[in-house]
Amino acid sequence: MSDQSELTGTWNIDPSHSTVGFTVRHAMISKVHGKFTDFEGALVLDGENPEKSTASLTIQATSIDTAAADRDTHLRSAEFFDTENMPTITFATTSVTPKTDQGEYNLHGDLTLHGVTKPVIIEVELQGIGEDPWGNTRVGLEGETEINRKDFGLEWNAALKAGGVLVGDKIKITLDIEAVKA
DSSP: OOOOOOOOOOEEOOGGOOEEEEEETTTTTTEEEEEOOOEEEEEEEEEEEEEGEEEEEEEGGEEEEEEHHHHHHHHHHHTTOOOTTTTEEEEEEEEEEOOSSSEEEEEEEEEEEEEEEEEEEEEEEEEEEOOOOOSOEEEEEEEEEEEEEEGHHHHOOOOOSSSSSSEEEEEEEEOOOOOOEE
């Protein structure tokens, strides 16, 4: 996804050096951060023609981690992710558009969450490429997008006495991806 030919090839996401995270407003006064700990994916990059590049990601929804066991159990329940019936969250590109000549791209794709598929755009920035001490070539990417959880059928909420609701509708999704060339 750069004009560098060294980017061309298939890259497997390294989950031990990557983070798939999110942020949501809580009680209208703060934000809760969370992440998914079980995911896999691949990038097929074309350094000469970034528009031909693709990306895919599959997340196990049960791996949600907000650092609060009771909240995580609630998020896995039928009131939120319903992981028993909809165990995965997926993303697959439909197109890639360069934003600048500086390694910034828009990944247009389909996000499937809670059994609902919607188009999203993930803004991605190439962080670098290099060889690790064991001879593997690695690439780093950062990305983010924002979705409305209600667009994906995630409706549960609770009213607050002071007005407003417990859980915000906007979810910011952040990706810190390190991938190894196959």
